[in-house]
Amino acid sequence: MNEMSDQKGVANAAPISAPPGAAEAEERNLAALLSDIAVLEALTEHWPDEQRNAANARVKAVEELNAEGFRRLIRQLKGHPALGPALREAATDELVYAVLRRHGILKPSLFERVEAALETIRPMLDSHGGDVELVSVEPPACEVRFLGACDGCPASQLTFYAGVKKAIQDNVPEIEEIRQVRGLGGGGDAGTVHFTSPFASYKSDSWSFVAKLGDLAEDETKVLDAGGHSLLVTRFADRVTIFENACAHMGMAMDGGDIADGRITCPYHGFEYSLESGECLTAPEVQLQPHGVRVVGDRIEVQLTS
Numbered sequence: 034m035n036e037m038s039d040q041k042g043v044a045n046a047a048p049i050s051a052p053p054g055a056a057e058a059e060e061r062n063l064a065a066l067l068s069d070i071a072v073l074e075a076l077t078e079h080w081p082d083e084q085r086n087a088a089n090a091r092v093k094a095v096e097e098l099n100a101e102g103f104r105r106l107i108r109q110l111k112g113h114p115a116l117g118p119a120l121r122e123a124a125t126d127e128l129v130y131a132v133l134r135r136h137g138i139l140k141p142s143l144f145e146r147v148e149a150a151l152e153t154i155r156p157m158l159d160s161h162g163g164d165v166e167l168v169s170v171e172p173p174a175c176e177v178r179f180l181g182a183c184d185g186c187p188a189s190q191l192t193f194y195a196g197v198k199k200a201i202q203d204n205v206p207e208i209e210e211i212r213q214v215r216g217l218g219g220g221g222d223a224g225t226v227h228f229t230s231p232f233a234s235y236k237s238d239s240w241s242f243v244a245k246l247g248d249l250a251e252d253e254t255k256v257l258d259a260g261g262h263s264l265l266v267t268r269f270a271d272r273v274t275i276f277e278n279a280c281a282h283m284g285m286a287m288d289g290g291d292i293a294d295g296r297i298t299c300p301y302h303g304f305e306y307s308l309e310s311g312e313c314l315t316a317p318e319v320q321l322q323p324h325g326v327r328v329v330g331d332r333i334e335v336q337l338t339s
């Protein structure tokens with residue numbers, strides 16, 4: 034709320050500057066109003082249903098009255114050429130913005146709509162100890178970043194495509210390009226042993242033994258069989274990734290492909306993949322199929338996706 038007095042001054046274009054201390058008084062008034070609301074809400078919380086419903090209905094009726102007043106005001110000023118710029122300027126004050134939004138005078142910004150889309154998948158990310166942050170919105174593109182367990186998780190590409198990207202495209206079609214920026218390195222700590230995506234379709238709840246952790250040197254990749262699948266298994270320090278041994282180009286097994294610096298190159302047509310994220314570095318939007326991984330003691334186990 035610190036910017037309130039400045040914003041208000043600009044919006045009103047008042048020739049007389051505000052008296053000294055006006056900003057502080059305004060801030061105090063707002064704090065007092067918010068505090069009153071919180072106290073009254075807490076008070077009615079324990080009222081019998083009938084009384085509480087009556088109180089809520091009265092609040093709603095007053096809000097409707099205010100909303101109608103705002104709508105009539107905007108209708109009357111609609112033809113004024115300065116209305117749009119003045120409203121935008123006024124809405125830079127967070128309280129003015131909140132009130133106008135609440136009454137439907139202002140539509141949600143693109144940023145808010147993308148945020149709302151991400152909100153729909155946050156419970157699923159949260160169930161895996163992760164989250165996603167909206168970094169920027171510059172139509173027609175936006176950038177997101179994984180946080181927590183999702184950041185650096187081998188299944189994060191699956192989560193990105195099947196969860197994040199789908200949620201944004203379904204809800205905000207104006208956003209045509211969704212980019213994932215690098216995380217802050219919060220995930221994959223020593224205590225994290227599960228690497229699964231809440232958006233993956235797992236064949237079953239069961240886990241199959243793949244290898245002993247000690248059988249893989251650091252940064253080593255092995256092609257191993259488990260559950261009837263050929264798998265690319267890579268160890269990065271205390272983390273392990275497992276991808277289906279099938280190139281996303283034509284589904285060919287990549288045994289014999291060059292492996293270096295955490296990347297594998299398909300021996301057939303040269304598609305290169307990150308063995309950490311599974312993303313294809315040659316063709317965007319293509320990735321290796323990730324499987325769920327957990328390390329239990331010295332055992333590496335896989336949960337196969339379908």
Ligand code: FES
Nearest residue numbers: 280282283299302
């Ligand atoms: S099959 Fe791998 S690049 Fe074509």
